Amino acid sequence: MKNLLIKNGTVVTASDTQNADVYIEGEKVVAIGNDLGSRFSKKADQIIDANGCYLFPGGIDAHTHMQLPFMGTFASDTFETGTLAGLHGGTTTIIDFAFQSHGDTLNSALNAWHEMAKDKTCSDYAFHVAVTDFTETAQKEIQGLVEKQGVSSFKTFMAYKGALMLDDRQIIQLMKEVKKFGGIVTTHAENGDLVDTLIAENRAKGNLGPEFHPLSRPPIVESEATGRIIDIAHQGGHPLYIVHLTCEDALNRVRAATLRNQKVYVETCVQYLLLDDSAYLEENFGGSKYVMSPPLRKKSDQEALWKGIDQNLIEVVATDHCPFCMDQKKMGIKDFSKIPNGAPGIEHRMELMFSEGVLKKRINLNKFVDLTSTAASKIFGLYPRKGSIAVGGDADIVIFDPKVKHTISAATHHMNCDYSAYEGWQVTGKCRTTILRGQVVIDQGKALIGKGYGKYIPRTKPGVANV
């Protein structure tokens, strides 16, 4: 067992900011303190000087789709390439989604995803299960998944009718079953019927370019579904987590629900905070890069989301990382509805949130940590193993240099995608070193581990940090 001392950094957690050294034995944090090198009777095997740097908990991206089979192709990042890119950007754990196929069991989905991830993944990982066919068999599987497989969250889709969408009845049944065992249901909230109608309308009019993607999924598509699922959860007294909430109108459904004493967990994604729908006008089919669902919104929606964070109503910032290369995007060159939905994002989430969030004083350091790591770890049952820099927890640490300026580009990023949604963006602050379970995995842009280093992290029930 190797001992590692990180000295002279500023340790940041979701609540605290301390100038302190961190001492690590093997995979675990053992002590946080002043001048530990000189005080400790036993010396470290390795010492890293983090002078001038922040030490952040390794990022947790609660929403990724590595090599997802979708819309006739596959997301272009494998568990290997995607998680390695994540490590470069300070994300040490992902929670990916195992998708049930119609007619198949939830366990077979989980097994299939385990198969894809095993021996390949570079960061640590866990799975949500996406339920697309809530059969009696599926119902019986819930308990085992929560209690034995480390899967305590289940995703539902209110859109993609005929493919991923569950109807209200199935969602209610699922919520009831999941609640029995202490898990949580998460929801992609878009009204599938409304989407299908608007796509058909646009196509009928010959509106086929990527700029019609957002017009086929306007805010009310999302806010209606958001309001509906909040109502459904309220009726049954179920916990609820909304994935990738994008706009003021949908956020206002969450806010309105507070008036009847309801609590809803909300995730947004970094792109909804930073990009807007003018991107769809990019020339030469460039708008296709931003085709994702829900789509990018207006600048005013961005401001509402930042305010929702400030109001403590949005607790998690993820990516919905689901990249497709331009060749794949071109499947929809004649019809926006055929463009694979998704974009790359995992690598720059933390740097962007620091540069655009912390440095622009929209969030403070502790909120940055909470949004990018701690909150997700608690909501999804990774805590106390993951999600903080705390004694006894995994030594997943990002040594972050807040002064380094660099430029985002597909030419230099590590994601397997031939474009970046942030091409040319200048950011300040960089992940200098990434440590995962006590091991330096990335240093100065160089990977020090290979595929398969990442471990599957079975999750406990949400909210475990209680008595």
Place this chain on the structure above:
Amino acid sequence: MKNLLIKNGTVVTASDTQNADVYIEGEKVVAIGNDLGSRFSKKADQIIDANGCYLFPGGIDAHTHMQLPFMGTFASDTFETGTLAGLHGGTTTIIDFAFQSHGDTLNSALNAWHEMAKDKTCSDYAFHVAVTDFTETAQKEIQGLVEKQGVSSFKTFMAYKGALMLDDRQIIQLMKEVKKFGGIVTTHAENGDLVDTLIAENRAKGNLGPEFHPLSRPPIVESEATGRIIDIAHQGGHPLYIVHLTCEDALNRVRAATLRNQKVYVETCVQYLLLDDSAYLEENFGGSKYVMSPPLRKKSDQEALWKGIDQNLIEVVATDHCPFCMDQKKMGIKDFSKIPNGAPGIEHRMELMFSEGVLKKRINLNKFVDLTSTAASKIFGLYPRKGSIAVGGDADIVIFDPKVKHTISAATHHMNCDYSAYEGWQVTGKCRTTILRGQVVIDQGKALIGKGYGKYIPRTKPGVANV
């Protein structure tokens, strides 16, 4: 300089829960880690075994009124007795209020309160200044108070017309001036005219008992003023902190303001979470014990407040500690409007929040710490010196035994008040040892320091934990 090691406890912060030792040098926390006793090259002067106990950050009560001159008498706790009682209950810092007198300066108010507190106070302390007459002179004092006197928050009253109340114009002027220097205005939100009208109506009808106190200050009295001050803050883009919010209707004004992207800081008090207005029916003038403003509300309001906490919209739980003995209460035996408003509370805030909050699963341990200490320290500029157990911060620590059962009673409490609002309540969990700046000040119910141990803590600007 003495070194203290607290071992085997569970260190709880607003974000983390760690089984760890805490090592203290002099007044400061130096390290948090596993098995520090055996690892450290230099040994501690004193070792406390906290096995089976939580280590909480010392409590911060952001709302107290020691020996306040009010309604023709004085609050019965002095800075000595009140803060010693606080230490018994784990509160290591108070923020009291220096009240401006009409025609007088803010500095003279602050000086008068310093005079009262100096060499008397047992816990650490800071001051808000309560502005009751916002003159041009007062306006000029704001900068100095914020930048030189360590006072970064200013209280306003929307009730007590002719005494404490400012009109809207004065509040707006104050908000503008305070904002210039990075401070924050806090508000007692009740519509004074409506209160005066309802008191007069009740008196005119011969409704003179304490049970008419809450009927003279119904929820709309508070919610109107809450809505108004939120509007005023919104108009000017000012930060706002609502003190002692009590009811669902007022909370819903805060919630509604989220819909327009406004952020409001909200404090409630432990009594509003735990007591209800049936208390006013206590026989033999017993209802007078609970005469405070705003008054106790309905059980449904309690539930709304707990939900407001769960929704992260209520961030601070204080006490509005302002005790009067029964002899003082009897000033209003023939007229409820003459009963001195206020009740004791500082001693049991943390134990009650643990027993009723944590053990009843309304909040988790981290939220408990945030509500009772961390949030107030950040909002009011005591952080990072106070409000957490973190390397470099003051070693203000409560060793809390979660299993000890005890009964609250005026017969045993340390507050200078001949009744308790919680008489006979059985609670589980007790402050075994209180440490203030590295010094054990209370141990097993015994005080180990005398008056004057407490220090004045000048405050910085709110939200200082940023970059």
Place this chain on the structure above:
Amino acid sequence: MKNLLIKNGTVVTASDTQNADVYIEGEKVVAIGNDLGSRFSKKADQIIDANGCYLFPGGIDAHTHMQLPFMGTFASDTFETGTLAGLHGGTTTIIDFAFQSHGDTLNSALNAWHEMAKDKTCSDYAFHVAVTDFTETAQKEIQGLVEKQGVSSFKTFMAYKGALMLDDRQIIQLMKEVKKFGGIVTTHAENGDLVDTLIAENRAKGNLGPEFHPLSRPPIVESEATGRIIDIAHQGGHPLYIVHLTCEDALNRVRAATLRNQKVYVETCVQYLLLDDSAYLEENFGGSKYVMSPPLRKKSDQEALWKGIDQNLIEVVATDHCPFCMDQKKMGIKDFSKIPNGAPGIEHRMELMFSEGVLKKRINLNKFVDLTSTAASKIFGLYPRKGSIAVGGDADIVIFDPKVKHTISAATHHMNCDYSAYEGWQVTGKCRTTILRGQVVIDQGKALIGKGYGKYIPRTKPGVANV
């Protein structure tokens, strides 16, 4: 052509209250004035003295189901019996629903209902078409129905999945088509999936009595669907009419929609204003009498509905008249979900609204007229022929004696139903004489016409009273 003079009455319209005579030639009102008998050069063939009475426009019941095939049986009132009962109670026009069968056209539905009604109906009548299968064929029929068949409103169900329910996509398509031709879509707003789930839950628990009917359709079932359909209408800019809104929570969705500048037409029914869910506890399966959907609600919901009327947000009071005799109700004696949904109501709507509404000062006379007749006539395109007492309009007049007290009972009512939901209610005010198109059809409880007197009234587009 016969001339009729009604003298000495008080003519009430939705805006005016005038002591005036009414002069009728044939089917039409020709003059309203003082002392017309003595002024007119030509005398009347028949003179009715209405001294002490109000003259109200004949009632329009915008929501009835005569002899509806439903849940394995038929509503017990035929077009003959039901409309005759309506005439006894002052309702001179009904708008019934022609239900499309799956796989069938809208026109065949309309034809089938015409077949049922023709030569049988006593009052005048019109039809909504209830769309249960919005096929391409159905889509093509809309224009003809609006423009040639006099059907300008189309009903949709959000509940009764697998039978009557349309999914959101179909509703949207229907709304688009109907809007093209100036019609309006009306909606039964209950979330079918939620209903089905709750019924199944109750049945699974052995909760089989009628008292579990309301528990299977709690307010959120209705308010969710109400909110959803309002969102959908808002998205497309479609007009929307909510049928039989029952509760505060659903009404609040309409109220909330006003905040985004949306207008929604709302109908409630007399039973939701006057009866509450304690009725389901009636012994000996008596609760089954009140099994209708949505179910009866709380007293607080009644108050909200009356306030919604006062706020001008609820514009129409109908009945959803759909009676089943106790033998029919007993189809569900072992399972509440098998009880035919519906109750009798057409006969007493106006008397109840007068006695409970006008006399209890919840509404004034003009609002009474608007709610029971004028608003529906305008919204549904019967105006100016129906819905008022105005020169040039049909002489559909109720001579209403406001002082007569009587008792409602199944023993004396004219509806073909062996119970009354208002059995034993004492009401003040009675329809003394009912005149339909200038013909006295009911006088002092005696019918003066036979079946087939009623005419089909093709409707124009809604809101026709414009320039």
Place this chain on the structure above:
Amino acid sequence: MKNLLIKNGTVVTASDTQNADVYIEGEKVVAIGNDLGSRFSKKADQIIDANGCYLFPGGIDAHTHMQLPFMGTFASDTFETGTLAGLHGGTTTIIDFAFQSHGDTLNSALNAWHEMAKDKTCSDYAFHVAVTDFTETAQKEIQGLVEKQGVSSFKTFMAYKGALMLDDRQIIQLMKEVKKFGGIVTTHAENGDLVDTLIAENRAKGNLGPEFHPLSRPPIVESEATGRIIDIAHQGGHPLYIVHLTCEDALNRVRAATLRNQKVYVETCVQYLLLDDSAYLEENFGGSKYVMSPPLRKKSDQEALWKGIDQNLIEVVATDHCPFCMDQKKMGIKDFSKIPNGAPGIEHRMELMFSEGVLKKRINLNKFVDLTSTAASKIFGLYPRKGSIAVGGDADIVIFDPKVKHTISAATHHMNCDYSAYEGWQVTGKCRTTILRGQVVIDQGKALIGKGYGKYIPRTKPGVANV
């Protein structure tokens, strides 16, 4: 007594539109019917052919200020000139305001205004009393004013501190007293303290032109006060009428109050529906023409107001007619806060509402009548004498030619004001003939009566049209 027959017109009331003749005896309408000329045994003394014209009830302007002493000058229209202009534009009755002076009684105010109006006024008139000093004496006067003087509404100001403004306590006391006798309180809702602060801020910055008037009274100034007075009325269960509501944010306070089952009466003015704040940028001090309080708002606010009308939440459209000539306006040439607040409007209210409202399909004919006449007559106790064309009511009728196009200009208008807020506006539809109490007072632009023709109309209690 002279008899008048108006034939061949289309009689429009708040509920009905009828092709009918109107027969008038003396001051009263006697009959409405088809072809009355040939039917009546007795012939008319005068016959007017209204072919192609609408017959509207004479307009009621519920908010005028003739020759008001204000801001150091007097409104430039006297009771003579202003009401004659009103008659030209179809307004046959005004409700003006008698302003209490500080230290004076309400009766002396009323008497003073009677003195001004008597023998001068051309149209009929009534008075609200504006209470600016709610003393005990004033309190005792309320009953007599309501019951003997025909004054059943009392206005309060929440702005103009030190001059017209009452504090909340006085408003509450007034509301209580007025309610006892069945009257209603009306409110000018602007937060006076906020206004004064913003004026002072602008002046301090040297912002002295008229364009800073609206910036000193932004929507939140109005919406806060609107919300507050709604809260106060709700607390006491008092009826409330908001005068000249101007903007979406204030309207949304009314809409939000519907959610708690509260009813509020709302008036807007024609200028808020048609003009926007770009007018303040008019060159050469032209912006001063539009200096009124509250100020003109954004186009989006106009749309919200039209929608508020459509939602039946705004019931009255008045003018707040209070003209000042440009010489008077120039009192504020160096300081916008010295510009007399007010503008001319009475003459074109009805023509503008027809041309911009009815012809642009924002309202229908019946709503037009309700907004301009009927609703005010009912709310303020003029009904059934005024506010409709109904048998027994005053024969106040406008013969309105909907096809005539004309241009509004100060050069041609009859108001004593040297500018028009609508200079150069082309409108379609003109008051051809105005009849007041059976007498043609204006015909084809020519006045047929002189000053003093108008009568004082004592008002009854609001809502008198009930049983």
